[in-house]
Amino acid sequence: MTGPGGPQLLAISDLHVGYDANRAIVERMRPTTDEDWLIVAGDVGERFADINWALTTLKQNFGTVIWLPGNHELWTPPGDPVTLRGEARYQHLVRTARDLGVITPEDPYPIWEGERGPVAVCPLFLLYDYTWRAGTPGATTKEEAVAHSTRLGVVCTDEMMLHPEPLSGIDDWCRARVALTERRLSELDPSLPTVLANHWPLQRDPTAILRYSSFALWCGTELTEDWHRRFRATEVVYGHLHIPRVTSLDGVRFTEVSLGYPREWGSRASGPLEPRRILAGREGARR
Numbered sequence: 001m002t003g004p005g006g007p008q009l010l011a012i013s014d015l016h017v018g019y020d021a022n023r024a025i026v027e028r029m030r031p032t033t034d035e036d037w038l039i040v041a042g043d044v045g046e047r048f049a050d051i052n053w054a055l056t057t058l059k060q061n062f063g064t065v066i067w068l069p070g071n072h073e074l075w076t077p078p079g080d081p082v083t084l085r086g087e088a089r090y091q092h093l094v095r096t097a098r099d100l101g102v103i104t105p106e107d108p109y110p111i112w113e114g115e116r117g118p119v120a121v122c123p124l125f126l127l128y129d130y131t132w133r134a135g136t137p138g139a140t141t142k143e144e145a146v147a148h149s150t151r152l153g154v155v156c157t158d159e160m161m162l163h164p165e166p167l168s169g170i171d172d173w174c175r176a177r178v179a180l181t182e183r184r185l186s187e188l189d190p191s192l193p194t195v196l197a198n199h200w201p202l203q204r205d206p207t208a209i210l211r212y213s214s215f216a217l218w219c220g221t222e223l224t225e226d227w228h229r230r231f232r233a234t235e236v237v238y239g240h241l242h243i244p245r246v247t248s249l250d251g252v253r254f255t256e257v258s259l260g261y262p263r264e265w266g267s268r269a270s271g272p273l274e275p276r277r278i279l280a281g282r283e284g285a286r287r
Helices: 020-028 048-061 086-099 142-151 170-186 205-209 213-218
Strands: 009-012 037-041 064-068 111-114 117-123 194-197 233-238 245-249 252-256 276-278
Touching: 020 048, 037 048, 037 117, 037 194, 037 233, 048 064, 048 086, 064 117, 142 213, 205 213, 205 245, 205 252
Parallel strands: 009 037, 037 064, 117 194, 194 233, 233 252
Antiparallel strands: 009 276, 111 117, 245 252
């Protein structure tokens, strides 16, 4: 199968295949050419069986699938036969993806050979550290910020379902992941541009339009605010916010690629979002 525009680098996130309507979308998702790549930027589902089904289905249709986790994959939900928590759960996810031939954040970054030359496609797993506190005025610590948001009635389910074991906090896990990933990105050829893909935004600007501003606590870390410049990003791919759009900062495209819940995409006249085309210049999304 070939398409008029040649192979495409595509991305989507927040598939949430626990919903039947979203599951049906994944079942009918197809590439435009046999050489298309698909980045799956987290929140495939919560239960291991659902995550395995979705990645298996996508790998059957796309030659190259690149997956990175969101917060929902890392939850340990009641009733899931897989009761692993924290780092052990993440490593089990990595093994599951690798067994399917899916690229993970623990693998060498693949090189996309596009029309404008090679680009390193970098799936990241970074989490958040509660440092985006603009929505919690006066809070100077994580504890104060979370307490303030709790009083507002805004608390991420992660606080109940996402466990950082063996570390003591999600912020500790985040800092460890940032340090590890920073080293790996620094080892890339300095002449090689990148596509940085992470479930959580790398830069806090996208959170400015959140309905509840204090939710930004669970959305990223100030440690990555300049990564789009430091690591030569041609585009930054993210999800998590369920606000699909394309913005620009310092000449770099920031593309939010979430499908979201049926109640969200069902309210749009355009319906559910298909995988967005990455590295497409001003052309924006593939619809």
